[in-house]
Amino acid sequence: MALCEAEKTFVLHGVEENFRVDGREREDYRPMELETDIVSHAFGSARLRLANTDILVAVKIEVDVPFPESPHQGKIEFFVDCSANATPDFEGRGGEDLAVTISSTLSSAYSSSLAFDLRKLCILHGRKCWKLYVDILILECGGNLFDAVSLAVKAALWNTQVPFVKNINIDGNNVEINVADDLYACERLDVKKAPVMVTVCKIGDKCIVDPNAAEEQCSVGSVVVAVSGNKFSTVYQTGKGSLHPSTLIESLKLGFEVAKRLDEALWETLSQIQPDQDVGFLK
Amino acid sequence: MPVDHKRINGPDETYPYSLYAKTNKQSLNEKHEDIKRTGQRSDSRTFLEHRKIFIKTGVVSQAKGSAYIELENTKVIVSVFDPREIPNRPDYSLKGEIYCEFKYAPFSCNKRRLHIQDTEEKQYSAIMKQALESTVCSHEFPNFQVDIYAMVLHNDGSCLSAAITAAGLALAHAGVPMYDIITSVSLGIQQDNLFIDPTNEEQSICLYPRTLDTDHGNVIISKLHMHNQISQFYQSGNISLEKINEAIGILDKTCEELVPVIQKYLVKHVIRNLKDREAK
Amino acid sequence: MPHKIQIRLASQRVNTSVSLNQRYPKIFTPGETITAQNEFMRGHGTYEDKGELKASVAGVREQVNNLISVRPLKSRYNGEIGDVIVGRITEVQQKRWKVDTNSRLDSALLLSSVNLPGGELRRRSVEDQHMMRQFLQEGDLISAEVQNVFSDGALSLHTRSLRYGKLGQGVLVKVFPSLVKRSKTHFHNLPIGASVILGNNGFIWICTSIINSEESVGGFIQNLEEVVPRQERETIGRIRNCIAALTQSKMMLYDTSILYAYEESLKYSVPELLIPEAMVDVAILTQHRLSMLEVA
Numbered sequence: 001m002a003l004c005e006a007e008k009t010f011v012l013h014g015v016e017e018n019f020r021v022d023g024r025e026r027e028d029y030r031p032m033e034l035e036t037d038i039v040s041h042a043f044g045s046a047r048l049r050l051a052n053t054d055i056l057v058a059v060k061i062e063v064d065v066p067f068p069e070s071p072h073q074g075k076i077e078f079f080v081d082c083s084a085n086a087t088p089d090f091e092g093r094g095g096e097d098l099a100v101t102i103s104s105t106l107s108s109a110y111s112s113s114l115a116f117d118l119r120k121l122c123i124l125h126g127r128k129c130w131k132l133y134v135d136i137l138i139l140e141c142g143g144n145l146f147d148a149v150s151l152a153v154k155a156a157l158w159n160t161q162v163p164f165v166k167n168i169n170i171d172g173n174n175v176e177i178n179v180a181d182d183l184y185a186c187e188r189l190d191v192k193k194a195p196v197m198v199t200v201c202k203i204g205d206k207c208i209v210d211p212n213a214a215e216e217q218c219s220v221g222s223v224v225v226a227v228s229g230n231k232f233s234t235v236y237q238t239g240k241g242s243l244h245p246s247t248l249i250e251s252l253k254l255g256f257e258v259a260k261r262l263d264e265a266l267w268e269t270l271s272q273i274q275p276d277q278d279v280g281f282l283k
Numbered sequence: 284m285p286v287d288h289k290r291i292n293g294p295d296e297t298y299p300y301s302l303y304a305k306t307n308k309q310s311l312n313e314k315h316e317d318i319k320r321t322g323q324r325s326d327s328r329t330f331l332e333h334r335k336i337f338i339k340t341g342v343v344s345q346a347k348g349s350a351y352i353e354l355e356n357t358k359v360i361v362s363v364f365d366p367r368e369i370p371n372r373p374d375y376s377l378k379g380e381i382y383c384e385f386k387y388a389p390f391s392c393n394k395r396r397l398h399i400q401d402t403e404e405k406q407y408s409a410i411m412k413q414a415l416e417s418t419v420c421s422h423e424f425p426n427f428q429v430d431i432y433a434m435v436l437h438n439d440g441s442c443l444s445a446a447i448t449a450a451g452l453a454l455a456h457a458g459v460p461m462y463d464i465i466t467s468v469s470l471g472i473q474q475d476n477l478f479i480d481p482t483n484e485e486q487s488i489c490l491y492p493r494t495l496d497t498d499h500g501n502v503i504i505s506k507l508h509m510h511n512q513i514s515q516f517y518q519s520g521n522i523s524l525e526k527i528n529e530a531i532g533i534l535d536k537t538c539e540e541l542v543p544v545i546q547k548y549l550v551k552h553v554i555r556n557l558k559d560r561e562a563k
Numbered sequence: 564m565p566h567k568i569q570i571r572l573a574s575q576r577v578n579t580s581v582s583l584n585q586r587y588p589k590i591f592t593p594g595e596t597i598t599a600q601n602e603f604m605r606g607h608g609t610y611e612d613k614g615e616l617k618a619s620v621a622g623v624r625e626q627v628n629n630l631i632s633v634r635p636l637k638s639r640y641n642g643e644i645g646d647v648i649v650g651r652i653t654e655v656q657q658k659r660w661k662v663d664t665n666s667r668l669d670s671a672l673l674l675s676s677v678n679l680p681g682g683e684l685r686r687r688s689v690e691d692q693h694m695m696r697q698f699l700q701e702g703d704l705i706s707a708e709v710q711n712v713f714s715d716g717a718l719s720l721h722t723r724s725l726r727y728g729k730l731g732q733g734v735l736v737k738v739f740p741s742l743v744k745r746s747k748t749h750f751h752n753l754p755i756g757a758s759v760i761l762g763n764n765g766f767i768w769i770c771t772s773i774i775n776s777e778e779s780v781g782g783f784i785q786n787l788e789e790v791v792p793r794q795e796r797e798t799i800g801r802i803r804n805c806i807a808a809l810t811q812s813k814m815m816l817y818d819t820s821i822l823y824a825y826e827e828s829l830k831y832s833v834p835e836l837l838i839p840e841a842m843v844d845v846a847i848l849t850q851h852r853l854s855m856l857e858v859a
Contacts, residue, residue, distance in 0.1 A: 002651075002702035009787045010732040017793055021734050023800040023833025027565035031838055035573035047573070068302045097409070104406035112500065112521040114492050151570070223516070231498070232527060235518040236410075242417040242512035245535055249528055256524055258565075265568040272572060 044160025048152035052142025057156035064131035074121020074129040086141040109195040109226035109234040150197035161186035195226040200251040225255030340456040348457025352449040356439035363457040366427035379424035383411040414505035414515035420460040440482040441469040463507035466541040506538040591618035606632025640740040640764035642718040647749040649762035668717040676721035733770030740765035744817040804836035812846035
């Protein structure tokens with residue numbers, strides 16, 4: 001969809017006026033919808049819907065050998081699937097670039113041990129560790145993917161239950177891991193500081209968050225900011241344009257503030273989740 | 284995983300033995316302590332000092348444009364090829380595109396790299412594309428694509444920024460219309476120490492936090508000199524807003540310092556070409 | 564002061580249905596037999612199989628004399644001559660523009676069916692052909708009328724009236740074509756200070772009030788300098804969100820329903836209208852007022 005000049009002008013003036021096309025202010029988000037624990041084969045899962053963007057995240061856990069350079073750490077791997085269900089543009093290898101960008105930004109954001117501590121996933125130093133496979137499926141693509149994906153990933157990791165290791169038997173080169181028999185004896189992951197990403201989009205001279213499809217077209221450049229706690233864990237500039245240094249700093253500030261609000265909102269929602277709520281795709 | 288059978292491949296999983304060697308191994312923490320104490324880096328630079336640069340164009344004779352850059356031990360070669368029609372694109376686009384491929388040579392790092400691009404290389408390719416996209420006048424070659432290949436011959440830190448700077452030079456050498464000269468600089472952060480143009484070792488020092496709640500990480504910036512615009516910014520690790528601000532300021536300045544080197548080289552290159560023509 | 568970020572749980576999702584105990588019509592599914600008698604004629608959404616008339620889409624049955632058709636809720640736009648549409652130019656070709664009108668095939672706007680500057684009944688010269696992109700280029704929005712339907716279902720449009728032409732600053736909302744109620748006029752200058760074009764094809768254009776329509780001559784001019792003032796912008800935003808609310812509850816869109824929804828929505832601020840509860844509330848209140856109107 002291409003916009004005409006007049007529509008772009010209307011969006012642009014709206015952003016300057018701090019009254020966007022749907023009435024939002026520059027720092028406002030559209031309402032989102034979240035549900036967790038919806039994939040029974042996964043150890044943790046979440047689905048997030050932001051306007052037309054629909055993200056499903058499932059976490060699988062497997063036993064692996066730690067990297068020799070970091071024998072005390074577990075592993076986490078992000079895999080983004082831009083399925084052609086979302087838009088026909090993703091057909092074949094069309095979505096690959098986007099998928100690589102999102103997954104590498106995610107792994108960069110989760111790479112610092114201050115953001116997400118992989119040491120807790122180590123079972124036996126240098127021998128055995130848990131590996132988290134975080135599979136992200138983009139079911140529908142309505143813009144603002146980074147923000148939606150990061151929220152869904154955080155919610156899925158929050159929901160993830162790591163099996164409790166009862167004891168370890170070492171017999172020469174063989175390591176035997178005994179997992180607790182009780183299905184409910186699981187450990188939750190600590191995701192308090194897991195990063196939340198905000199895409200700050202520059203339109204005209206101003207910056208906005210959560211752009212809709214029309215606003216994304218008017219943007220000259222954007223910055224994806226991943227915030228963990230009160231620090232930046234990743235900043236990634238996207239879009240064709242370039243930014244003035246002062247604009248960059250300003251958008252970092254804006255992204256930081258918004259990410260904190262977004263994180264608060266997510267925690268509030270997560271705390272409301274009751275077990276066994278009647279949810280699912282069709283409800 | 285696709286395997287190229289024409290090449291000799293080792294076993295699926297191999298690791299350099301040095302990871303297991305205990306001798307002569309000072310931990311990164313100790314190294315950082317040393318640096319902090321002496322205020323001098325292992326190659327006796329100050330913290331905000333960029334390494335010496337060597338650049339040269341025309342190193343790949345069959346490419347339209349090419350450049351070679353050396354930051355002491357970091358060696359990168361970049362070649363730019365003639366515009367060609369954008370492959371696999373049914374509709375006509377008014378703007379041209381660039382395609383970037385960033386690759387480590389198999390022998391360039393401590394660990395052997397595979398011949399196919401891994402995720403890190405793919406990510407770096409995307410960052411390179413982001414950096415170069417805004418400096419190329421893409422409306423000058425509609426529906427065409429310029430291919431840029433960067434190959435790291437020796438990795439001693441700051442490869443990506445070296446590749447971007449070299450790619451800017453290679454584009455200029457290829458005669459691709461550009462808005463501006465592009466320079467790129469990396470920076471590593473560990474606690475209060477900022478390392479401009481970090482070596483591989485310094486990058487590893489910045490990879491992990493020393494204590495809880497310290498700043499650590501790596502930042503890369505690419506700048507268009509005349510327009511005073513940042514065309515690419517990438518940060519990883521865990522850094523506070525104030526530190527990022529400080530880093531942007533320092534990187535901005537260092538980028539500016541690199542510009543005369545590139546400019547001087549380009550001017551020299553033109554003069555030499557003119558002389559060659561006169562001689563003919 | 565930015566508004567609170569809303570992340571809701573799926574279990575708290577609101578029911579968007581507003582129907583008031585109405586009897587649901589029977590819904591036919593593809594392959595279902597509508598009638599075995601063969602005195603009926605086959606209309607849209609049906610096919611004949613061994614003498615039986617069957618549905619080919621999921622929807623409700625409609626009958627005009629002995630023509631039976633099945634009308635689906637969601638469908639691409641089926642154009643009819645005389646429909647008012649809003650469309651977007653997708654391609655400039657020789658002597659014609661291709662227009663996206665939400666129908667199965669791209670519609671065509673012939674160079675000969677637009678009013679060119681400088682006299683209505685002028686011959687189209689070669690210069691005009693070269694100038695086509697200056698009149699309308701890719702991405703531009705137009706309002707037009709369906710002039711003809713080709714045999715393959717593609718539409719031919721015309722803008723030979725002062726009402727039609729290129730659209731200026733405003734917002735486009737896309738809804739299901741079946742939700743737009745057919746009426747005498749689809750151009751509404753609402754008394755609340757905004758103007759709405761309800762395209763039969765489900766594209767709805769909202770812009771500031773057109774004060775004097777005689778001024779727009781064929782309309783290839785866009786005023787990009789003009790800044791829409793805050794108050795009008797709020798009205799446009801509110802109408803946009805009201806239409807979204809009505810659409811979510813599958814209510815018909817026409818001037819009265821939009822106006823009522825606008826009035827009922829006034830107790831909310833414009834951004835609040837993005838919240839599902841508020842949207843349903845507005846839809847229910849509007850439905851209520853509309854049913855009162857029917858009774859009276």
